[in-house]
Amino acid sequence: MRIAVISDIHGNATAFEAVLEDIDSQQGIEGIYCLGDNIGYGPEPEKVIEMMRMRNIPSVLGNHELAIKQPESLSWFNPTARRSLEKTLTLLSPESKTYIAKLPTYLIVDDCRFVHGFPPDSVTTYLFEINSNGIKYTLDRLEERVVFIGHTHELLIAEYDGTAVISEPLYRGTVQLDPGKKYLINVGSVGQPRDGTNPAKYVIYDDEANELIVRFVPYDIHDTVNKIHQAGLPEQHALRLL
Template identity: 40%
Template sequence: MPRIAIMSDIHGNFEALKEVFRDLDKRDVTETYCLGDMVGYGPQPRECVDLLRERGVECTMGNHEQGLINIHYLRRFNQPAADALRWTREAIDRETYDWLTSRHKSIVAHGCRMVHGMPPDSVNEYLWRHRHRMAEVFADFAEPICFVGHTHDLKRYVHRGGVCEERPLEVGATELEPDCRHLINVGAVGQPRDGDNRAKYLIFDTDKKVIDLHAVPYDIRKTADLIAHSGLHRGFADRLW
């Protein structure tokens, strides 16, 4: 059975993405998925998209890809984030734009659902806003496992017999509890917000039902300097540290 890699929230951070793939190339992985937000905040959106496409990564749409489409979606963002998406639109060519804005809102593969925000197919909803109704969240999707991104944090939820529990998600291997359903937030490649500034991605062994979370160091200074030189909001660089 395959081992699949899952990542999210690259946000134009090419240095982080390159190091993730260097690390990933050491692993026995058959397919790679990205849960959206390939662009936004970061200084190298085109390079990130080119690499994802070159590597055959299947990607869902994130709210930042949706924000590129028109002013209606852009209004959902704060001013610095909206300005970054306007900058991104100018930095990418038409082919890249068309590819980004044509991604599906969810992917079902290997018995898993993959979505940026919240199942079944929201690119905008934050999971943490619904922690008080997690049993209802699990009722919204049929698959035994769902992977999400969007919050840039690491979390997992376990559902059994109508009861949901939050469990830690730490670097290294975690065996998923049997006879349960699982909702797993995979963190972020390009702008982690879990207290560890390394780029995160995980590998899921679909046979053994084990997730292996990897944290990869990269040249943060280089990305931060590119943000500063591009004219993007300085706060996007500061968040990397």
């Protein structure tokens, strides 16, 4: 199985288009899986959802989708994120809201689990809130060998050999995985990276080659910035992309 895993598109359709083009240019990708937060912050949430549905990309629920599904959870967000979510609500069609409301909190495919925040199924927990004992405890109780998460918009790999957890940042390029270890992989963000570099990020996982490939994809950031301005979204969301 050779799959692409994407996360945190955040209404940035320009970045998403560039990532899909990059995925389509790769050899032998059998599926694309998405870790949620497809909307919020960015200017084109409706277009992103339409693209997801057109390409039949399975997605889990992110905390921004949760806010659309349960508007009372808007109070958890900081005022700027809340303002953009309120705007996002006005940009989504009823069909897209229904689609969002039906997203599952986790997905399992073969030996992989997909969840937005932290396994087994948390939409809101950040990886940095959990220490290595917590990661160990969780991975011990999961049947799947590889867990993909998003939510932090950062790139990280935690490997577990049954004794200790070692966490390291992930960079562009290929990581050889050990078939005898379990992994928790934070895949970064397509539409609003927070890893200190501005290209869109996603990963390719190959369970036969036991390989993880981290892709950095340049896209027209100024196009997204202009659209954020045109939509009247908070300036911070534009500045964060530059």
